[in-house]
Amino acid sequence: MEGAFKGFGPKAIPFLKALDFHQSREWFLENRDLFEKELRDPLSDLVDTLTERFAEAGLGLRGDRKKSLFRINRDVRFAKDKRPYN
Template sequence: MEGAFTGFGQKAIPFLKALDFHQSREWFLENRDLFESELREPFGDLIDTLCERFAVVGLGLR
């Protein structure tokens, strides 16, 4: 299973805590690469993995 979900990056939770503190578009844009690598990409892998596993047992994921 290519791109299988292996978990979120070690910096994911610190990123979310910092985002909660800063709450500004400027801060987010400055840290977008971290968001992409630590949260967005792993979340996409999670969705792909769930879709594949659900398909095996005949469940659809919408």
């Protein structure tokens, strides 16, 4: 396990509130480091911690820190509707 989940960073909720207001790729790219540090990395730690706890409890649930998180960008390669999410 890479790291135990210690919670999300103090800037996580303000980032998500700002993201709700700033619906542009440019804003996100400017704030990507904040997203990775405050949200993505802790969420990956949470997946690892839950996988370990589920194994200890004998549950057949497991996650992968890379595969269990969904893409942050819409993948429209196979969709009829090519419009981006709003």
